[in-house]
Amino acid sequence: MDPIVVVQDLKKHYGDVRAVNGISFSVEPGVIFAMLGPNGAGKSTTVEILEGLRERDSGFVSVLGLDPGRQQDVLSERIGIQLQSSALFPKLSAREHLQMFGSFYRNAHDVDELLDMVGLTERQKAYSENLSGGQQQRLAVALALLSDPELVFLDEPTTGLDPQARRRLWEVVTQMKERGTTVFLTTHFMDEAETLADHLVIVDNGKIIAADTPGGLIRSNFGGATLTFNASAELAGLDLERLTGVEEVISADGEYELSIADATTALPEVFALASRTGAALDEVHVHRPNLEDVFLKLTGRRIRD
Structure with missing residues (x-):
């Protein structure tokens, strides 16, 4: 048509x-x-x-x-x-x-x-x-x-x-x-x-x-979602990118930002690792990208700026 x-x-x-x-x-x-x-x-x-x-x-x-x-x-x-x-x-x-x-x-x-x-x-x-x-x-x-x-x-x-x-x-x-x-x-x-x-x-x-x-x-601009959390020292130095569903890890001073393909897969993996190592997690958030994020990525500003 x-x-x-x-x-x-x-x-x-x-x-x-x-x-x-x-x-x-x-x-x-x-x-x-x-x-x-x-x-x-x-x-x-x-x-x-x-x-x-x-x-x-x-x-x-x-x-x-x-x-x-x-x-x-x-x-x-x-x-x-x-x-x-x-x-x-x-x-x-x-x-x-x-x-x-x-x-x-x-x-x-x-x-x-x-x-x-x-x-x-x-x-x-x-x-x-x-x-x-x-x-x-x-x-x-x-x-x-x-x-x-x-x-x-x-x-x-x-x-x-x-x-x-x-x-x-x-x-x-x-x-x-x-x-x-x-x-x-x-x-x-x-x-x-x-x-x-x-x-x-x-x-x-x-x-x-x-x-x-x-x-x-x-x-096309983001793939999956972003998982952020704070963790105690037990998690430091571990290779979180080996966890299923985790694509990229950025960490500094106990603050973690993970690019994940699917929250339903990655979250249980992270919690299981924390349980095994005795690490304490808090401020756990999953952010699923939206069109606001797309606009910000493409222009460097938010649509209402």
């Missing part, structure tokens, strides 16, 4: 600022695709170009087989765009928003079904100004689904939400995929990309610095 989005050597400059600096990627149909990166990395500019809302300087862009820069009117009937909550009308209810925007489409999605999908059935008569931040975001997502689109763009959909509201919106995004909708998501939250994305690109300073599945990126 052909990709639903194709981008080749896309560039967009604002004066001397290279907001998007020669990025290339593709999106397969029916997946959740994430563009992950810090604020100012070029995510929103890229999405606006794909939506046909901003002109590109150069590069090839195809969305659903259309050029968004030249065929935005046709494209808008087939994609969904998440509005910012500030675009909602304060004195319109959730239902009234869906009914009004739905009147713009020839075959609008059923309002009751959308309200149920985003969990707003019980709040459908509430003015948008009286909805919580999470509820407003879910209403914005419902509006993006009104045209029953093949592709939905969600630009930083959970920014400013509390953890519970974020997870509720994650459930909505997962439901979109289950319904066969392709989701293009931008985010600066590592856990969001790791939880939701089938495939992702990491962007920084307008460039793609990595691309793969979340698990693939973690494995």
Whole structure:
């Protein structure tokens, strides 16, 4: 099956600022695709170009087989765009928003079904100004689904939400995929990309610095996990790299850091050795690498720095 989005050597400059600096990627149909990166990395500019809302300087862009820069009117009937909550009308209810925007489409999605999908059935008569931040975001997502689109763009959909509201919106995004909708998501939250994305690109300073599945990126950069602990002198001088599952050992002054392939194998080996030698262990921690670690390794800083 052909990709639903194709981008080749896309560039967009604002004066001397290279907001998007020669990025290339593709999106397969029916997946959740994430563009992950810090604020100012070029995510929103890229999405606006794909939506046909901003002109590109150069590069090839195809969305659903259309050029968004030249065929935005046709494209808008087939994609969904998440509005910012500030675009909602304060004195319109959730239902009234869906009914009004739905009147713009020839075959609008059923309002009751959308309200149920985003969990707003019980709040459908509430003015948008009286909805919580999470509820407003879910209403914005419902509006993006009104045209029953093949592709939905969600630009930083959970920014400013509390953890519970974020997870509720994650459930909505997962439901979109289950319904066969392709989701293009931008985010600066590592856990969001790791939880939701089938495939992702990491962007920084307008460039793609990595691309793969979340698990693939973690494995290719780190392999397994890291085991750290403090140990008494009985363990000093022993060759811990001979233990099953231990790949590398760094130790100094009784503090140990072990690169391990699998915690379920390496941990029992370490505890058994400590028992045999009479060594005391404390501050035992297993750290499984995540996308934050990948970003730190690739850029030398954390995503929020």
